[in-house]
Amino acid sequence: MPINEYAAFLSEIKEVIKHTDLEYTFRMAYGGDVLPGQFFEVSIPKFGEAPISVSGIEDGIIDLTIRRVGKVTNEIFERYEGESLFMRGPYGNGFNLADYYGKELVIIAGGTGVSPVRAVVDHFANNPDVVKTMTFIAGFKTPNDILFRSDFERWSKTAGVTLTVDDAKGEPGYNIGLVTEYIPKLKVRDAASAAAIVVGPPAMMRFTTMGLLKFGFKEENIQISHERRMCCGIGKCGHCKINDVYVCLDGPIFSLSKAKALLD
């Protein structure tokens, strides 16, 4: 009999980290292979499944940073350390880290879009020698929305990190402005050979990639991550299809040259 891909395994919640009222990171026991940018179908029986990206990868542990927005995610927020969640996956193509070796790399993320790139930033912040340079620009709405605060300090030791908010709500000490405003100031020597990763809400990705193209980045060197409705994660349910592409199988990471041809 073939393997039942829909059968989920139980994974223990090792730790819960609260970033904001709506966003927690669940540190889950997981020993298998996984790439940054891939996702799992996370579920609680009787409530349903939700696709969630891995936001961190360590030995025996993966992080899932979850925003509570509805049925399944609300229920996940009722679970504590020592309890378990069902998962199946990982699915999707993920980021191939070797693609960025030896390059000037720019990563720009907005809001919850920081989650899927966090493991990429982490990898190159820990191994700064394998890239020429890494620049990370992250934008959040307000200081209250900032995810992974403590990581930013650590990353800024080995990478060029800019953390910015749309509105500081009167709090001092924050860069204020959209991520796009920092693109013209990028310290990239040869934009034509540099690589970029852009993840965030659709409008943010549109304007950010436009800014990068204007700066001289090549379409094929810019990667984005698409979010679509997903029920299966394995190319069957059809919800994630755009043109001849299944986001769950061929994505969620696409080069801009491929992504721009896709029309919902």
Add this chain to the structure above:
Amino acid sequence: MGYKLTPEAFSRIVAGLSERYRVFAPKRYELGGHFSDTDIIRYGEISAGSEIIFGEKSAQSFKEALLPITQVLFYFTEKEMKESDFEQKDVLVFLRSCDLNAVKRLDTIYLRNGEEDYYYKRVRDRIRFALIGCPEPFESCFCVDMGTNRANNYDFGVVEQDGTYFVDCKAKDLADLFSAGTQEVQIPPLFVSKTKTRVNIPEELDASVATASMWEEYDGRCINCGRCNFSCPTCTCYTMQDIFYQENGRVGERRRVWASCMVDGFSDVAGGGSYRPKNGQRMRFKTLHKVLDYRARFGENMCVGCGRCDDVCPEYISFSRIINRLSEAMEEVRNADK
């Protein structure tokens, strides 16, 4: 060459088969039609050949035999997720050539696009096919232009002519059933080679056709009921649902139900996002899936030209006509680019 059978003999043979197989075929459901006092032909389990309707097209396809409208994947108890059972009996499906070609499309999505689908596979491995020959095409059929008017991967084919049944048996293990007491005879063709409805998919068709004005017309005409998708033998989409039982909230099930890209909610994502809000955009998405995108990915068209979507649309929207408008739409888009 094949065998000639009386209706009674044929019916008895099918009755015999129904002891070994769950036999699915188009049959008549009285007063089950779209308009209250009409009958409807749809698939169901049968126990004799006389139940099979040869002279009319089934409004629903055979698809339910492989992909039930609602299918339980798991049962939940407090701590456990238990795989759903299925009937351990082989299946025999009577279907026309267009539908047998549709099986190939279902196989492509469910067995080759990503990992194999366990629930599809467990039925697929037990299925056999009996071809229903088509002496004449129906009004809305356009199988010939889609290249699906012929098929050869059936176990036996049967065609009715003037109250007599002619059988072409390919499966060696079934040949004795039909040959007993009969002579081999020349049998009428099982396939049509001409249809009244014709379609032309323009060679130059590409995704740029999305900006043509024709789609806007469907914003208002189409009422996004999804019947076109539910009647289609090649539509494969589903939505996952978890439920818990009213009587006992601690137990429940995970199931999948047929989904339609024409119906609201299909593409909704968290945060209030929704792609293709307009019915015309959905019509474009469905159309290009059937005659462009699937082909770009898998090398043949998804639509098999069965014409069912035309037959069931309450707004009389014709899919074959939509296909035939694509040439003009491509021309419009090209001229706009100049």
